[in-house]
Amino acid sequence: MWLKISPAFAVLPGQFFMVKCGENLLRRPFSIYSSEDDKYAIVYRVVGQGTAWLSKRKEGEEINILGPLGNSFEIPEGECNMLLIAGGLGIASISFLAEKISTSVHRVKLLYGAHDKDCLLPPSFLPDGLDIEFVTDDGSFGQKSLVTDLAPPYLGWAEQIFACGPLAMLRGLKKVTAASTIPIQVSLEARMGCGLGVCYGCAIKTKDGMKLVCHDGPVFQLENVDLESMAI
Ligand SMILES: Cc1cc2nc3c(=O)[nH]c(=O)nc-3n(C[C@H](O)[C@H](O)[C@H](O)COP(=O)(O)OP(=O)(O)OC[C@H]3O[C@@H](n4cnc5c(N)ncnc54)[C@H](O)[C@@H]3O)c2cc1C
Ligand code: FES
Numbered sequence: 001m002w003l004k005i006s007p008a009f010a011v012l013p014g015q016f017f018m019v020k021c022g023e024n025l026l027r028r029p030f031s032i033y034s035s036e037d038d039k040y041a042i043v044y045r046v047v048g049q050g051t052a053w054l055s056k057r058k059e060g061e062e063i064n065i066l067g068p069l070g071n072s073f074e075i076p077e078g079e080c081n082m083l084l085i086a087g088g089l090g091i092a093s094i095s096f097l098a099e100k101i102s103t104s105v106h107r108v109k110l111l112y113g114a115h116d117k118d119c120l121l122p123p124s125f126l127p128d129g130l131d132i133e134f135v136t137d138d139g140s141f142g143q144k145s146l147v148t149d150l151a152p153p154y155l156g157w158a159e160q161i162f163a164c165g166p167l168a169m170l171r172g173l174k175k176v177t178a179a180s181t182i183p184i185q186v187s188l189e190a191r192m193g194c195g196l197g198v199c200y201g202c203a204i205k206t207k208d209g210m211k212l213v214c215h216d217g218p219v220f221q222l223e224n225v226d227l228e229s230m231a232i
Contacts, residue, residue: 001042001054003065008038012072013097014187014219017042018195020064021050027066029192029214031092031164034099043092043121069195070218073097073185075106076160083158083182084110085173087147087165091121093187093218094164098127109133109154113147113169116140148172155180163187163222171227184222188213190230205229 003017011032018027019042028050030042046055057063073093076082082101086094091112101108110132114120117140126132133150134142143150148169151161155177163173164187177184190213193199197215204211205226211217 003040004038005040006038011035011040011068013100014072014093015068015070017065017067018069022053025050026193027195029195033092033096045089066195070214073162073219075101079105081107081157081159083154083161084108085147085163086112087169088114088119090164095126097162098130103129111147111150146172148176151176158182167230174222174227185219186222187218188220
């Protein structure tokens with residue numbers, strides 16, 4: 001869904017919008033998936049009332065959004081081999097990150113997995129010229145595998161890893177990278193009430209104490225986050 005917002009403002013990969021989905025629901029968080037001049041895109045899957053409401057909006061209708069919110073992925077300066085890992089709708093923020101990475105300076109590989117073919121964004125929806133390996137849980141597109149199982153061969157090459165996806169994927173990533181010292185930035189999901197650091201609904205445990213996904217994140221260093229205590 002493309003949102004036209006004037007005047008245009010800067011957005012960074014990893015940031016998100018809180019979208020008001022009808023009158024009677026709390027705002028729902030959606031990663032920024034792309035931006036062009038004064039247009040900003042989100043990509044979503046209908047899973048409940050809020051996304052069902054969004055899916056019924058017609059072109060030209062006004063919707064109420066709050067943002068951009070949260071911190072962003074930090075792209076290292078200078079030449080770097082970057083491994084991007086996206087699971088399911090985690091592709092939204094990872095695709096936006098890939099859009100912002102200069103492939104003339106950095107070498108980038110994207111590992112992209114989803115449950116099945118219908119849950120994958122088609123290659124035409126992803127940045128041009130990106131080296132992508134697709135996998136699905138059921139083998140309906142690309143290799144039949146978990147996306148984290150593709151990571152080990154790249155651990156000798158990658159100098160920075162970025163990841164976004166379901167909690168199970170991030171736990172898998174932590175396991176397969178346990179012996180590695182590569183810095184890993186992950187964008188986390190949590191149930192959010194306000195998106196503004198007020199309600200404490202998105203608090204998580206980290207090595208530096210409790211942090212709020214909406215305000216201190218959503219991007220964290222994987223090694224700092226206590227994934228075992230998280231629920232989604
Ligand atoms: C920082 C951030 C970025 C996000 N980016 C996107 C995105 O780009 N695209 C997208 O489709 N979704 C994204 N989400 C998740 C999105 O906010 C939820 O899918 C949305 O709130 C669902 O609203 P709903 O009213 O349709 O469903 P609800 O009625 O709220 O929930 C329906 C079902 O989905 C589950 N669910 C709800 N929220 C989440 C969640 N955060 N993670 C896992 N399961 C959930 C519920 O447990 C329930 O089973 C993001 C969440 C966060 C925190
Ligand atoms: S969602 Fe309210 S504090 Fe983070």
